[in-house]
Amino acid sequence: MLDTVFFYLFTLLTLGGAILTVATRNAVHSALFLITSLLGVAGLYLLLHAEFLFAVQIIVYVGGIMVLFLFVIMLVNLDAAAAQRQFSRMWPVALGCVALVGLELFYFLGKGEPAFRIAAPPPVPEPTAGNTERIADVLFSQYLLPFEIASLLLLVAVIGSVVMAKKRI
């Protein structure tokens, strides 16, 4: 019961935040609504008993990335941009797309749960250890390679941003 209430609460945070992120004119407000949305996702992780992901989501996205977003937005004066017309005339098209996706969604919802999966859900193992330990186990055994390769991705991003942005190389 309580779980359901919280689920809808966090969903509301996530979706409402996401919509307002794109709908507000003020860039700072947008960033803050994005934070709200990310916090909602963190809450959903918590409901799924993924405590580690919950904390990491907050530390990395809310505490790290979004602070930098805000930093840049505050650094660049966007007042002039906020006064301008920001929405292109494409919004009927966007509305059409959203309606299409919504239609699709309701179609699947109407067909019930089996429409969403073709394989039997993998057996959820009894939680023998905490969420953190299980993530570590999976990350360092089955997903070792993607985990390591991701470091290369970050390296490329770092080199790339330095190449693009440094004043004088």
Add this chain to the structure above:
Amino acid sequence: MLDSFIPSWAELLRFMPEIILSLVGSLLVMLEPVTGPKSKSMLGHVAIAGLIVALGATFVAHANPGAAFSSMIVVDGFATFFRVIVFTVGILTIFSSYQYLDREGSNRGEYYALILFSVVGQSVMVVANELIMIFIGLEISSIATYVLAGFLRDDKRNNESAIKYFLLGSFATGFLLYGIALIYGATGTTDLGEVRQAVLQSAEPPVLLLSVAAGLMFIGLGFKVSGAPFQMWTPDVYQGAPTPVTAFMSAGPKAAAFAIFLRIFVTVFESVGDRWEPLIWASALASMTIGNFAALQQKNFKRLLAYSSIAHAGYVLVALTARSEIGTASAMFYLAAYALMNMGAFAVIAHVAGKGETTVDVSDFAGLGAKQPVTAALLTIFMLSLIGVPLTGGFFGKFYIFKAALESKLLWLAILGLLNSAVAAYYYLRVLVVMYMEEPSARTENLEPMPMSLQAALWLPAAGVLFLGIFPSAVLEFASASARLLGQ
């Protein structure tokens, strides 16, 4: 417990080419600050050496086929084939870059490192057997390429190219991720083999959901291979980027994206093939038509080749529509041939372009035949191959593709494709006419002699194109054998 963390030697061997290239790339970044401004080309040599060693390691890995790292990657003939393509593209790109970068005054180590990293990303894509691996590989390759497209930071066209490529590319990646998420949601796994099993075994596959997933992945990959209707970024990005990078973009990432295209659509979504076939049919036709007819109008040689690359993506999509072993094999063959001829053609442009890429119009090539007959002859080979004239790799590429299409009863697509090829002949031949028949332009009058490195970047692909055109069977047999294994 600890033992499971340590991969076995055979597993490392299967992943050795990527390991070597990552290490060499990191080495380049570390060497960059300690090399003098005059000796940056040394770093390029190191990069080429690394790529050649990786090429060797590819064959060693091929001798030990199989899956590795909890079947995150799989080394099979298909993977080896595309690994060889992307590594070769990397080598050729660096050969054609030396002179270009020196001329633009930004010969820097990061360039070579980024090329290597991008190649690693593509290589990861082609060996990946898991959706997350595919995604990470795609991102490594893309991010490195975004930066390369804007490498000459003071050039406005470079900036435009980089930002357009970056925005649309990340947007496309989002679609791909949605597709991956839907597949995971439906099957509970991201392992391609398991997904395939799940699709095959389910009594009544909810085709619609899978089709949505396939459609989203098609959008994501369609952007990367510049297939219509997701081709609009291609001309601007190709025109704005430094010419060697354009060559690289049109060959390496494209081949790798087609590789995962094949792996996902031909294996995983095979059983729901009749659902996505019309989609790809339409996309193939649209790509060919848009590419060829738009190319007719182009004066800028890079833009012309950009539209031609859209058209060629269309031809490969025809092979995909065939949904057969020979279709896959012909797509592989075509991509190999296309990579070579495109690299060669862009190398000539890089030579003629001049400082700041001021002379890249087709008319600037006037009189090249008289002034530098060898360069002109090589460009002729590439142009003829792009048209698909016999004795060149392009001919057999197209031949096998349309044969595959006909065998799969795609009569109309084959006919329309052939008509398209005829249209394409016009604009390729126009280049030859300008080059041989017209009076030398201001640029060709004072064209500097071609340096050794650029000559390598021309002769190697020319030899490759002719080899594929005269002895296609060896490569084709390898491709068919690996395509057969892929389908299982």
Add this chain to the structure above:
Amino acid sequence: MEFFIVSTIKALLVFFVLMTTLAYLQWVERKVIAHIQLRQGPYRVGPHGLLQPLADVIKLITKEGIVPPHVNKFFYFLAPIIAVSMSLIAISVIPFGGEIEVFGITTHMQLTDLNIGLLLVLALASMGTYGIALAGWASNNKYSLLGGLRSSAQMVSYELPLSLAIASPLLLLNTLSLREMVTQQEGFMLGFLPNWTIFQGPAPQLVGMVLFLIAAFAETNRIPFDLPEAETELVAGFHAEYSSMKFAAFFMAEYSNMLTAAAVTTTVFLGGWLPALPGMAGDLIAPAVFATGGAVCLYHGLNPARKRDKYTLPVFALVFFGLAALFLAPPLKDIAMPLFWFGAKTGALLFVFIWIRGTLPRFRYDQLMGFCWKFLFPVAVLHLLATALLVALAG
């Protein structure tokens, strides 16, 4: 039901103690700084200015809350709320002691124990940044904005060495729950050296603790890293436009952050509520300390320097003796002893915070960033790698 009642009581208790501590922490700071600078500090309100915090609180509450006309109202009010709530929530996972039994109810001296306790503290610390950054932005004042900008850059930068420094003791402790961390540090090596992480083999974390404390100074905006408010450059930085209770909220947040930082350091590196000496020696230290205090008071009361000392000091002596007796009485001892050790360690660290404020000047902004990225971060990485290697070698 019992759970809710006990939790409510514990929460109220912790809140009350916390608020008092925060108020008096500020008094201690003013006193210590004053003595470092050869001044007297607060002296007027109450004996030795002991009632000064109360006066301050009354002043701050009753002051007119001025809202400048040019501020962004919503965020202007939201910012101090974020700052203070994030810093206060963090206290809830700090364990002050082990399991105790009061009136037949067994409970832990901790509000709640999470299996991600430490991560939660880090998450809340990173959320606290928004309080400052938003305050700077919403104030619509260039000094405030500069303060907010500085704070967001500084916090993001120093979070990295902070997290890296605290990751290395985790390799020894193998848990993220703060209570389990303390139980992991129980016992003594060689009979006298406590098994705390700063001494624990195979990789003593002394360097880790220093790194963590340095980064914590920056995270809590304390001198020498108080760039966001730097009075001499930015007037008062992010809180220049704040007055009355809204200002008090920032003030409280800063001290509460400091307290959290000290408490986390105590828990992770210094064995939390565990005694520093084994057996009887550890048990006797607390009464001995208080008894000594009482004896000193008594002595001065018997030889009064001022007239009224004849009455006040013996009273204080009695209080001290009473406290000493507390540690000897069996049922109370189990509650008081862990609290004493936890308080002593945390207090010592808080003293270091104050001491450094009285000693070091402020960094220049580029020095601050350079120090973080070019020194602290690489050292923290190397330290983590060295710890990991030692732990792996020790098997």
